[in-house]
Amino acid sequence: MSNLNHFDETGQAHMVNVGDKSETHRIATACGRISMQPATFELIRSGGAKKGDVLGIARIAAIQGAKRTPDLIPLAHPINITRVAVEFVPDAGSSSIECRATVETMGRTGVEMEALTAVGTGLLTIYDMVKAADRGMTISDIRLLEKRGGKSGDFVA
Numbered sequence: 001m002s003n004l005n006h007f008d009e010t011g012q013a014h015m016v017n018v019g020d021k022s023e024t025h026r027i028a029t030a031c032g033r034i035s036m037q038p039a040t041f042e043l044i045r046s047g048g049a050k051k052g053d054v055l056g057i058a059r060i061a062a063i064q065g066a067k068r069t070p071d072l073i074p075l076a077h078p079i080n081i082t083r084v085a086v087e088f089v090p091d092a093g094s095s096s097i098e099c100r101a102t103v104e105t106m107g108r109t110g111v112e113m114e115a116l117t118a119v120g121t122g123l124l125t126i127y128d129m130v131k132a133a134d135r136g137m138t139i140s141d142i143r144l145l146e147k148r149g150g151k152s153g154d155f156v157a
Contacts (some may be wrong), residue, residue, distance in 0.1 A: 018077060021108040026149035029102040030115035034123045034144035041095040044126070051129045055088045058099070058125040062086040065121025066103050066114040067151035076113045079105050084114075086122060098101050099123050100145075116142060 007013060035046075044054045051057070066084045070076040083104040090097050101118035103111040123139045131137070147155045 013075065016075070016109075017147060018108040021151065023103070023106055023108055024149045025106055026147070027095055027102065027104045028108045028112040028115040028147040029100065029145045030109060030112070030119045031098055031145055032119040032123050032139065033096050033098050034137055034139050035094065035096040035125050036130070036137040039096045039133050040137065041090070041092065041097075043130060043133055044097070045092075046091060049130055050132070054126055054129045055097075057129060058122045059086045060089065061125035062099065062101055062118040062122030066101065066111075066118035069117040071112045072117060073113050074113040077109050078116060079107050079109060079111065079114070081105050081111065081114060086118060088122075089090075097126065099126075110147055111145050112144055116144060 013057050040142045043049050047053065054076075061085045063086060066081060070078045081103060087096050087100050089100065099119045099122040101115045101122065103114040103118060105111050119142050120139075121143070127137050127139065129132070143157065144155070
């Protein structure tokens with residue numbers, strides 16, 4: 001477990017000490033997808049959902065998810081997020097919507113968890129807003145696409 005830094009030498013979970021790390025610009029992008037019936041996709045695309053602007057509300061929820069990550073992920077550090085950008089890419093051919101979130105900070109720890117949490121929260125909000133029309137929607141492929149900055153270097157999927 002030596003490469004898993006959320007565990008101490010005895011295997012006990014702990015919050016990583018980032019006090020000695022340098023503050024650097026850190027950025028992470030994550031994405032995921034929600035698939036649905038064509039009629040549900042059209043309901044969202046046309047703006048006809050009873051609860052309102054599905055993607056607008058999901059964007060705000062995704063941003064809020066990034067900001068609340070340390071409240072949800074037990075060992076995540078509270079950090080000063082400097083930017084959260086969320087975009088939704090509808091795909092009519094597959095009746096699905098991709099959510100992509102990019103999170104930035106100037107700090108001592110990365111923002112991968114914030115980007116992943118933003119995506120999950122955004123997709124869950126889409127589900128919540130149109131579940132009355134389609135309870136069979138599927139959320140999938142939530143993953144880190146890219147992270148830059150920090151001691152471990154850059155990652156591109």
